[in-house]
Amino acid sequence: MGDERGMTRMLLECGLNDKLCVIQEKQYEVIIVPTFLVTIFLILLGVILWLFMREQRTQQQRPGPQDIAPVPPSRDLSWEAAGCGGNVALPLKETSVENFLGATTPALAKLEVPREQLSEVLEQICNGSCGPIFRASMNTGDPSKPKSVILKALKEPAGLHEVQDFLGRVQFHQYLGKHKNLVQLEGCCTEKLPLYMVLEDVAHGDLLSFLWTCRRDVMTMDGLLYDLTEKQVYHIGKQVLLALEFLQDKHLFHGDVAARNILIQSDLTAKLCGLGLAYEVYTRGTISSQTIPLKWLAPERLLLRPAGIKADVWSFGILLYEMVTLGAPPYPEVPPTSILQHLQRRKIMKRPSSCTHTMYNIMKSCWRWHEAGRPSPRELRLRLEAAVRTADDKAVLQVPELVVPELYAAVAGIRVETLFYNYSIL
Numbered sequence: 031m032g033d034e035r036g037m038t039r040m041l042l043e044c045g046l047n048d049k050l051c052v053i054q055e056k057q058y059e060v061i062i063v064p065t066f067l068v069t070i071f072l073i074l075l076g077v078i079l080w081l082f083m084r085e086q087r088t089q090q091q092r093p094g095p096q097d098i099a100p101v102p103p104s105r106d107l108s109w110e111a112a113g114c115g116g117n118v119a120l121p122l123k124e125t126s127v128e129n130f131l132g133a134t135t136p137a138l139a140k141l142e143v144p145r146e147q148l149s150e151v152l153e154q155i156c157n158g159s160c161g162p163i164f165r166a167s168m169n170t171g172d173p174s175k176p177k178s179v180i181l182k183a184l185k186e187p188a189g190l191h192e193v194q195d196f197l198g199r200v201q202f203h204q205y206l207g208k209h210k211n212l213v214q215l216e217g218c219c220t221e222k223l224p225l226y227m228v229l230e231d232v233a234h235g236d237l238l239s240f241l242w243t244c245r246r247d248v249m250t251m252d253g254l255l256y257d258l259t260e261k262q263v264y265h266i267g268k269q270v271l272l273a274l275e276f277l278q279d280k281h282l283f284h285g286d287v288a289a290r291n292i293l294i295q296s297d298l299t300a301k302l303c304g305l306g307l308a309y310e311v312y313t314r315g316t317i318s319s320q321t322i323p324l325k326w327l328a329p330e331r332l333l334l335r336p337a338g339i340k341a342d343v344w345s346f347g348i349l350l351y352e353m354v355t356l357g358a359p360p361y362p363e364v365p366p367t368s369i370l371q372h373l374q375r376r377k378i379m380k381r382p383s384s385c386t387h388t389m390y391n392i393m394k395s396c397w398r399w400h401e402a403g404r405p406s407p408r409e410l411r412l413r414l415e416a417a418v419r420t421a422d423d424k425a426v427l428q429v430p431e432l433v434v435p436e437l438y439a440a441v442a443g444i445r446v447e448t449l450f451y452n453y454s455i456l
């Protein structure tokens with residue numbers, strides 16, 4: 031009945047062929063309800079999409095296996111007997127920095143250098159991982175013989191955690207002990223802030239700057255001859271390997287073997303510095319946080335797999351390349367972020383023109399994909415000792431192009447501010 035009445039009304043008001051009029055009559059069913067349903071549908075879709083994106087974002091922020099390598103239970107910084115000769119126990123309960131330092135100073139007393147003994151700061155060398163690094167003069171008791179030392183400072187303001195970590199680094203140096211190819215700890219100033227680690231001054235600075243300077247027409251400066259032969263490349267390489275053997279004997283590895291982390295003296299004695307990662311290996315069993323330039327890293331490091339001394343062997347191959355090219359950036363044609371894909375295609379660097387086949391074969395053995403296939407530091411050292419017998423001691427390595435540090439940094443994938451000053455002041 032009702033339908034019939036509605037139909038009659040419609041027929042009365044609308045002509046039979048006037049569809050628009052019919053639609054206007056049925057506005058409620060034809061337009062409003064579907065519009066309402068579509069709106070509800072769109073709102074629901076929006077909410078679902080928002081929830082989905084929110085979940086995605088939280089997953090990205092959560093540190094997954096991609097972000098950090100698995101960290102085994104840490105050796106805490108209370109330094110058990112094996113850790114630092116059994117003479118130090120850092121009281122982790124202490125809450126204020128002053129209390130903490132007061133309680134730990136006796137443990138470091140043997141290393142303490144009275145601040146009055148450190149006279150003037152001669153210059154700031156660079157900013158290290160913990161803070162500024164200075165060259166200073168240390169009073170040796172004989173006023174005519176002040177000694178130049180390097181002060182690694184803890185940047186301020188420093189919280190308890192940073193202080194603990196810094197003292198841990200000092201003690202790690204102490205634990206390592208002396209080796210002629212590792213930069214030597216002379217002492218520390220830790221009874222109050224600012225904290226300093228006092229190191230021997232390896233005055234000629236880092237090997238990378240030295241290599242770049244060898245490209246120039248500089249013959250000699252402060253007793254250092256800026257000429258490099260194949261034989262000397264082996265000589266420096268051998269010393270780095272001795273340092274790596276030393277670390278390996280202590281179940282450690284360096285983690286950042288590169289020309290920028292090797293210091294040289296005028297007699298071409300090489301000393302490995304930048305032991306921050308070895309310290310991490312010591313305390314945590316693995317490397318976690320620091321960003322190392324990718325082009326020096328072994329595939330297992332790039333793949334965030336557990337790594338060891340054989341990853342240093344890979345980097346040692348890159349170091350040989352650096353030396354023989356007088357400090358060229360590795361893989362110049364590959365963007366730093368594409369290095370893993372490059373290596374996954376089993377591509378390695380070609381033999382530089384200045385590199386003999388013997389040296390290139392040594393490099394290639396370092397760049398075997400599987401760690402097991404790479405030689406140990408000792409095996410490598412023996413190969414270098416054999417190679418040095420027939421190496422060229424006359425022909426000086428030459429590269430005509432000078433290095434533009436900014437360009438180098440971009441190609442090598444290094445932050446330019448981490449390159450050190452030695453080169454630019456020349």
Ligand SMILES: Nc1ncnc2c1ncn2[C@@H]1O[C@H](COP(=O)(O)OP(=O)(O)OP(=O)(O)O)[C@@H](O)[C@H]1O
Binds near residue numbers: 161180214230290291
């Ligand atoms: N004993 C030293 N003699 C001369 N120069 C040094 C010495 N120690 C460090 N340097 C200079 O400071 C730079 C940075 O040193 P290093 O890598 O040891 O510090 P870092 O950044 O604090 O690293 P890490 O945290 O790994 O110890 C070196 O490349 C070198 O130029």
